[in-house]
Amino acid sequence: xxxxxxxxxxxxxxxxxxxxxxxxxxxxxxxxxxxxxxxxxxxxxxxxxxxxxxxxxxxxxxxxxxxxxxxxxxxxxxxxxxxxxxxxxxxxxxxxxxxxxxxxxxxxxxxxxxxxxxxxxxxxxxxxxx
Numbered sequence: 001x002x003x004x005x006x007x008x009x010x011x012x013x014x015x016x017x018x019x020x021x022x023x024x025x026x027x028x029x030x031x032x033x034x035x036x037x038x039x040x041x042x043x044x045x046x047x048x049x050x051x052x053x054x055x056x057x058x059x060x061x062x063x064x065x066x067x068x069x070x071x072x073x074x075x076x077x078x079x080x081x082x083x084x085x086x087x088x089x090x091x092x093x094x095x096x097x098x099x100x101x102x103x104x105x106x107x108x109x110x111x112x113x114x115x116x117x118x119x120x121x122x123x124x125x126x127x128x129x130x
Contacts, residue, residue, distance in 0.1 A: 007036035019068060027055040030063060039066030039090065044078050050085075057088045066090040075100060080107030080123050083115050104129050 004023050011018055017038035024030060024040045025047065033040075040060050047053045060067050068091040069082050076097040086092060094115060097103050106126040109116050118124045 004033065007033065011036040017066070019066070021070065024056075026052060027059040030056060030059045030065070034063040034065060037065065039068060041068045041070045041093075042089075043070050043072060043074075044082050045072060045074060050081060053082070053085065057085070061088075068092070069094055071096040073100065075103050076105040076107040077123070077125055079115075080105070080117070080125055083108045083117055084123065086115065 007018065018036070019039040019041050020033055020037050021041040023033060030040055040056065042053055042056050044053060047056060057067055067089045069089050070093045071079055074096045079094040079097050082094055092115060095110060098110060104127055107124050120126065
């Protein structure tokens with residue numbers, strides 16, 4: 001968790017939009033913080049799965065907040081899954097798989113600054129795991 005106690009003052013004084021990241025793990029956190037923020041950063045691994053991600057998106061949109069997707073050192077598997085939900089996000093930061101030396105998955109690609117899904121069935125993932 002971050003320093004949520006300072007959010008009201010920061011919200012009033014900041015000329016920049018305030019997004020929470022480490023202060024927001026589940027949809028319940030969004031409701032408590034919504035009066036003092038402009039948006040949330042959702043990370044699949046932090047949320048614990050796609051079902052909670054979808055709940056977080058719904059709550060954020062109900063609270064009229066912007067939504068950003070982020071990642072830690074996630075593989076192409078996680079980032080491809082989140083890219084399928086791109087239509088619900090205002091901002092995307094799903095590039096961690098590009099920094100992995102041995103990503104065992106192949107899915108979403110980055111082409112001219114845009115995330116691109118392939119035409120494979122399901123999530124569109126190929127695995128090098130045997």
